[in-house]
Amino acid sequence: MGLGCGNPQLIAEIKEGEIVIDLGSGGGFDCFLASKKVGSKGYVIGVDMTPGMISKSRVLSKRHRYTNVDFRLGEIENLPVADNTADVIISNCVINLSPKKQRVYNEAYRVLKKGGRVAISDVVLIKELTEEMKQDEKLYCG
Structure with a gap:
């Protein structure tokens, strides 16, 4: 399992007791780090679109006895999370993969509590891609 392309937690300022949502949680690495920060009074929700990653993260969560982490199968453009749930949203090198980025940000806004925070580590373009590159x-595949 890779560590992604950055560390959104460096800027997220996650505090004890908060509810955190990880967009594109993969194997759960960032969720497990956030779990320690929110403590027993907080909660972390990892959302990933791949059943294999959800399965893997659930196995790891059980093995290491994380009781404040939940992994949900879903797309970041249509989060399986109620409105006004999260204090913090994190995402590590995932949003760039979505062809519907505005929808991702609309969903983040929907599930964030008033005054909530978003911390994203991702790949960005510094200039437009040519049609040939697209x-x-x-x-895309390496």
């Missing part, structure tokens, strides 16, 4: 599968 059509080159090798650039």
Whole structure:
């Protein structure tokens, strides 16, 4: 399991007792770090669209006895989370993969409590991609 492309928790300022949502939680690494910060009075929700990653993160959560973490199968463009739930949203190198970024941000706004925070570590473009680059599968797949 990789560590992603950054560390959104460096800027998230997660506090004890908060509710955190991780967009694109993968194997749960960032959720487990957040779990320690929110403590027993807080809660962490990891959302991922791949059943394999949800399964893996649940196994790891059980193995390491995380009782304040929940992993949910879903898409970041349509979060399986109620309105006004989160104090903090984190995401590590995932939003760049969504073709519907505005929808992702609308969903983040929907599930955030008033005054909530968003901390994102991601890949960004410094200039527009050419049409040739957009059509080159090798650039997407490595």
